[in-house]
Amino acid sequence: MSQPALLRLAGVSKRYGTVQANHEIDLEVHSGSIHAVLGENGAGKSTLMKLIYGVEQPDSGHIRWNGQEVHFARPSDAQALGIGMVFQHFSLFETLSVVQNVSLMIPGKPADLAQKITDLGDQFGLSVDPHAMVHRLSVGERQRVEIIRCLLLNPKLLILDEPTSVLPPQNVRRLFETLRKLQADGMAILFISHKLDEIRELCDTASVLRGGEVTGRVDPREHDARSLAQLMIGREMPNVAHAAPQPPGAERLRLNALGHPRASRFGTTLDGIDLKLRSGEIVGIAGISGNGQQELAALISGESRAQEPGMIEIMGKKVGHLGPMARRKLGFAFVPEERLGRGAVPEMSLADNSLLTAHSRSMLSRGFIRRSVERAFTRECIEAFDVRTPGPDAEAGAMSGGNLQKFILGREIMLNPDVMLVSQPTWGVDIGAATAIRKRLLDMRDQGCAILVISEEMDELFELCSKLHVLHNGRLSPALEAAETTPQEIGRYMIGAET
Amino acid sequence: MSGLEFLLAGTLAASLPLLLAALGEMVVEKTGLLNLGLEGMMAIGAAIAFICVYHTGSHLLGFAAAALMSTFVAMLFAILVIGVKANEVAAGLAIGVLGLGLSALFGKSYESLTIKGLPKIDIPILSDIPVIGPTLLTQDIVVWLSILGTVALWWVLNRTKLGLIIAAVGENADAARSIGYPVVMIRLIAVAFGGAMCGLAGAYASTVYTPLWADGMIAGRGWIALALVVFGTWQTGRVAFGALLFGILSLGELTAQAMGVGLPSQVLSSLPYLVTILMLVVISRRRSGLI
Numbered sequence: 001m002s003q004p005a006l007l008r009l010a011g012v013s014k015r016y017g018t019v020q021a022n023h024e025i026d027l028e029v030h031s032g033s034i035h036a037v038l039g040e041n042g043a044g045k046s047t048l049m050k051l052i053y054g055v056e057q058p059d060s061g062h063i064r065w066n067g068q069e070v071h072f073a074r075p076s077d078a079q080a081l082g083i084g085m086v087f088q089h090f091s092l093f094e095t096l097s098v099v100q101n102v103s104l105m106i107p108g109k110p111a112d113l114a115q116k117i118t119d120l121g122d123q124f125g126l127s128v129d130p131h132a133m134v135h136r137l138s139v140g141e142r143q144r145v146e147i148i149r150c151l152l153l154n155p156k157l158l159i160l161d162e163p164t165s166v167l168p169p170q171n172v173r174r175l176f177e178t179l180r181k182l183q184a185d186g187m188a189i190l191f192i193s194h195k196l197d198e199i200r201e202l203c204d205t206a207s208v209l210r211g212g213e214v215t216g217r218v219d220p221r222e223h224d225a226r227s228l229a230q231l232m233i234g235r236e237m238p239n240v241a242h243a244a245p246q247p248p249g250a251e252r253l254r255l256n257a258l259g260h261p262r263a264s265r266f267g268t269t270l271d272g273i274d275l276k277l278r279s280g281e282i283v284g285i286a287g288i289s290g291n292g293q294q295e296l297a298a299l300i301s302g303e304s305r306a307q308e309p310g311m312i313e314i315m316g317k318k319v320g321h322l323g324p325m326a327r328r329k330l331g332f333a334f335v336p337e338e339r340l341g342r343g344a345v346p347e348m349s350l351a352d353n354s355l356l357t358a359h360s361r362s363m364l365s366r367g368f369i370r371r372s373v374e375r376a377f378t379r380e381c382i383e384a385f386d387v388r389t390p391g392p393d394a395e396a397g398a399m400s401g402g403n404l405q406k407f408i409l410g411r412e413i414m415l416n417p418d419v420m421l422v423s424q425p426t427w428g429v430d431i432g433a434a435t436a437i438r439k440r441l442l443d444m445r446d447q448g449c450a451i452l453v454i455s456e457e458m459d460e461l462f463e464l465c466s467k468l469h470v471l472h473n474g475r476l477s478p479a480l481e482a483a484e485t486t487p488q489e490i491g492r493y494m495i496g497a498e499t
Numbered sequence: 500m501s502g503l504e505f506l507l508a509g510t511l512a513a514s515l516p517l518l519l520a521a522l523g524e525m526v527v528e529k530t531g532l533l534n535l536g537l538e539g540m541m542a543i544g545a546a547i548a549f550i551c552v553y554h555t556g557s558h559l560l561g562f563a564a565a566a567l568m569s570t571f572v573a574m575l576f577a578i579l580v581i582g583v584k585a586n587e588v589a590a591g592l593a594i595g596v597l598g599l600g601l602s603a604l605f606g607k608s609y610e611s612l613t614i615k616g617l618p619k620i621d622i623p624i625l626s627d628i629p630v631i632g633p634t635l636l637t638q639d640i641v642v643w644l645s646i647l648g649t650v651a652l653w654w655v656l657n658r659t660k661l662g663l664i665i666a667a668v669g670e671n672a673d674a675a676r677s678i679g680y681p682v683v684m685i686r687l688i689a690v691a692f693g694g695a696m697c698g699l700a701g702a703y704a705s706t707v708y709t710p711l712w713a714d715g716m717i718a719g720r721g722w723i724a725l726a727l728v729v730f731g732t733w734q735t736g737r738v739a740f741g742a743l744l745f746g747i748l749s750l751g752e753l754t755a756q757a758m759g760v761g762l763p764s765q766v767l768s769s770l771p772y773l774v775t776i777l778m779l780v781v782i783s784r785r786r787s788g789l790i
Contacts, residue, residue, distance in 0.1 A: 074679065075677060075678070076679035091673070091677045092671075093666070093667045093670045093671055094671075095666065095670055096663065096666065096670075100663055103660065103663065104663055104664065104667055104680075105679075
């Protein structure tokens with residue numbers, strides 16, 4: 001390329017304690033280019049972006065902007081030069097309106113700002129009501145607000161951190177159109193993602209990160225997803241092929257017109273949820289978090305009680321009034337979405353965390369804990385589920401998300417449940433561990449377990465499930481056969497276009 | 500003076516310490532912190548103000564010294580919580596106890612001495628209005644300034660960029676930091692403001708409302724102010740309304756005792772505290788959707 005790079009990193013390193021988060025990173029971003037930064041969780045993508053945006057400062061190396069060396073002490077330094085960033089977890093203030101949010105960053109009278117918001121919205125397909133309160137907006141609209149807020153600073157480089165991870169497919173299309181318009185306007189875009197197909201579709205350059213280092217610089221349009229994945233995880237993609245499911249057997253879990261009022265102002269009211277789950281099948285619940293997922297999981301697990309016993313049936317028994325222990329006794333197991341705090345107690349050792357749900361496996365004797373049984377169980381779980389840890393005495397809170405998830409899932413699977421609820425099984429888990437977790441779930445299905453999976457990852461649901469529901473605004477869609485539906489149809493349910 | 504006139508004349512003054520302390524704490528809480536040390540900060544302010552006025556005769560000096568001293572104590576809280584990340588609740592209680600202790604120490608040799616309060620201002624025309632003129636509308640300068648201050652605070656919090664920033668910091672400090680606001684500095688200023696307001700509240704209590712010093716004279720008003728912030732759901736107008744309500748209550752108790760209501764005086768004196776508990780129960784139940 002003849003033109004000098006807009007942003008150029010040379011030998012940038014960053015270390016946190018003993019962890020080398022970024023090592024000797026070289027990166028060049030040009031105007032009018034959509035540049036992907038590809039990598040697994042923990043590969044150092046977020047750290048790199050923090051360095052570029054001035055949230056953190058590199059230990060060594062140089063950052064050049066239009067050929068000039070720069071040092072960013074804080075984000076406002078980067079903003080002043082024309083770097084904007086849209087965060088994965090939005091940095092909007094929910095109790096304020098769109099224009100108030102914008103005015104916190106951009107000087108100007110509210111009326112003028114509102115006009116600018118509308119204008120930009122028309123120009124780049126980012127329509128949003130400037131006077132709406134942010135907590136009433138959908139995820140897609142919130143992202144648009146974030147992008148508009150960045151665009152109002154006239155950036156030359158826009159950084160997007162996992163922008164599609166929270167969007168239904170329709171909104172992803174729309175976001176891509178917006179980004180292409182911005183690209184045509186001459187803007188440089190850094191697109192951080194681990195979704196290979198999206199990168200191949202959108203980006204013209206990709207830098208692949210693994211273990212804090214750049215392991216490849218490629219044109220993603222010339223590679224298939226498989227070879228990109230190999231660059232990303234450093235080995236062959238594990239094979240995910242699995243036998244087709246057997247016809248399902250007896251009914252294990254049933255929800256009958258399950259409804260529940262919301263517990264707080266920001267909660268979701270569940271309404272008329274019907275669902276059937278039989279042995280030997282995996283049923284998935286798609287939808288964006290915050291549409292009642294947490295409330296539904298709490299009701300099925302027994303953490304909150306249903307209004308009537310008959311609203312929830314496990315193994316043919318009415319259990320709506322029973323607590324979690326009583327439900328587990330019937331053969332129910334649960335892997336919650338929050339690993340620390342619900343799935344495991346962070347301050348306790350893995351062995352003691354086993355005890356929490358597996359105490360019935362003769363770990364107790366006259367009220368006393370039998371440590372040897374507890375440790376043997378934990379060791380077995382660590383081995384069988386490839387949990388990377390020093391041993392049963394390791395503190396749960398010190399483990400990486402993927403490892404802890406493998407442990408929690410393993411602990412529940414070792415209880416041989418008849419029916420299992422797994423919430424967001426692979427959130428923040430790297431590809432290798434995620435593949436292993438999905439394989440375990442399919443194995444469980446083949447052994448006759450009935451599994452309900454709540455997930456935001458549509459690919460995952462299509463890979464695992466024979467039937468899909470979509471939870472939107474506290475209501476559950478009818479069951480859709482996975483073989484007959486499409487991501488687009490699921491997406492329409494996710495944004496409430498179909499009910 | 501009839502019971503009604505007594506209430507009209509005295510409510511604003513009785514409410515003032517509560518109002519000032521509660522508004523200060525409201526700003527602190529709006530930035531996402533919780534300072535439980537109100538009682539102590541009011542007490543130290545009250546003691547310092549009294550000592551200052553006793554020796555100099557100047558209320559202005561007394562109020563200024565009280566505000567400074569309480570701000571100093573509040574800064575200890577800020578250092579503990581923002582600086583070394585100590586537990587907020589423990590730090591707040593600790594500086595509360597410290598403030599109470601210091602007030603007793605400084606005030607020891609002034610026990611039961613008295614000073615002159617502030618004169619009530621006769622505003623022409625206003626004070627000629629029958630009934631409310633000589634009572635409700637005849638107040639000292641601090642009351643009038645506080646009313647103006649309350650309106651000003653409402654305006655800042657609801658109509659200015661500064662108010663927006665305070666709300667933003669309190670709602671999502673990480674987000675505020677990521678878009679470039681100095682969260683630590685904003686919180687520091689808020690805590691200082693909260694301290695100064697407690698100092699003024701204490702100063703009013705010991706040098707104007709009841710111009711004498713007695714150990715323990717704040718008598719739980721710091722805690723009531725804390726409850727008022729919750730009662731007022733962090734809104735200036737509602738907090739002010741709550742402060743007035745409790746002002747009436749504490750006067751009503753005196754009126755009732757004077758009129759010889761057949762209840763033991765201890766029961767009547769505990770009324771404001773009982774009502775506080777009741778309010779908090781009602782509010783928390785309503786918030787959790789049970790009412």
